[in-house]
Amino acid sequence: GNSVTQMEGPVTLSEEAFLTINCTYTATGYPSLFWYVQYPGEGLQLLLKATKADDKGSNKGFEATYRKETTSFHLEKGSVQVSDSAVYFCALSDPGTYKYIFGTGTRLKVLA
Amino acid sequence: DVKVTQSSRYLVKRTGEKVFLECVQDMDHENMFWYRQDPGLGLRLIYFSYDVKMKEKGDIPEGYSVSREKKERFSLILESASTNQTSMYLCASRSKTGLNQPQHFGDGTRLSIL
Numbered sequence: 001g002n003s004v005t006q007m008e009g010p011v012t013l014s015e016e017a018f019l020t021i022n023c024t025y026t027a028t029g030y031p032s033l034f035w036y037v038q039y040p041g042e043g044l045q046l047l048l049k050a051t052k053a054d055d056k057g058s059n060k061g062f063e064a065t066y067r068k069e070t071t072s073f074h075l076e077k078g079s080v081q082v083s084d085s086a087v088y089f090c091a092l093s094d095p096g097t098y099k100y101i102f103g104t105g106t107r108l109k110v111l112a
Numbered sequence: 113d114v115k116v117t118q119s120s121r122y123l124v125k126r127t128g129e130k131v132f133l134e135c136v137q138d139m140d141h142e143n144m145f146w147y148r149q150d151p152g153l154g155l156r157l158i159y160f161s162y163d164v165k166m167k168e169k170g171d172i173p174e175g176y177s178v179s180r181e182k183k184e185r186f187s188l189i190l191e192s193a194s195t196n197q198t199s200m201y202l203c204a205s206r207s208k209t210g211l212n213q214p215q216h217f218g219d220g221t222r223l224s225i226l
Contacts, residue, residue, distance in 0.1 A: 032212040043116075043202055043217035044155075051212045089154065093212060098143055098162055099170070100215060104154035 002027045006090045006103035013080055013110050021075040021106045023064075023090035031092040033057075033066055033073040038087045038105070047075075047088070080110045115139070118203050118218035125225055131190040133221050135203030142208040144186035145215065146170075146178065149200040161186055162208065193225045 007022045025033065032051045036044040048057030053068035062077045073090060090103040119134035137144065142163050147155040147170075157170030161180040175197060179187045186205075190197055200222050204215040 034214055036217075041219075043219045044204075044215075045217070046214045049212075049214055098160055098168075098208075099157060100145075102155040104152060 004103040009107040011108050016079045019077040019080045023073045029095035034091045036089040082110045085110045116218040123223045129193045131193050133188040135186045137205040141205040143206040145204040146188045147202045198225045
């Protein structure tokens with residue numbers, strides 16, 4: 001079945017460091033891919049999305065490119081801030097159903 | 113902006129109680145979802161509803177039921193609460209216009225069963 005695998009956390013970085021959080025997926029058909037962010041004590045917020053191969057989603061300095069050949073959707077940011085500390089979830093929409101499949105989340109800690 | 117509102121941020125109940133978690137969305141979305149979130153397990157789908165009075169089991173429906181009598185409201189019911197249902201519960205909604213639409217989440221209800 002469809003699945004999403006993302007890197008284990010926590011990831012700890014210094015402010016202004018480069019961030020990569022890996023996400024790979026398995027899916028039949030052509031899913032849409034999403035990154036969500038969850039700040040402490042809150043629900044998930046959509047960070048960015050991509051709906052087809054080679055699409056690049058971007059928001060707030062974060063980027064991810066839908067790579068069908070490597071079945072990946074890695075999240076990147078050139079210079080992280082303390083305020084980026086949160087849990088990041090990779091997800092795909094199952095094209096055959098109403099369901100979404102979420103990864104287990106990666107906690108990011110950014111130190112001043 | 114889409115607003116998904118969950119009725120309680122924190123809730124403490126006792127084993128064996130019947131528990132109701134309420135969720136309301138204000139964007140006329142057809143699809144609504146209930147998840148639970150546990151450390152190391154990510155989000156797991158309990159139930160979803162693709163329209164009023166329509167529902168379908170997710171991956172972990174045991175011990176739960178749902179109600180969707182109006183389009184904007186989706187309720188999760190714990191028939192007889194047990195300690196293993198202590199968790200964070202997240203409600204989400206989505207327009208059915210294109211399956212590529214993102215889900216919009218509420219802030220969650222942290223439920224403790226004693």
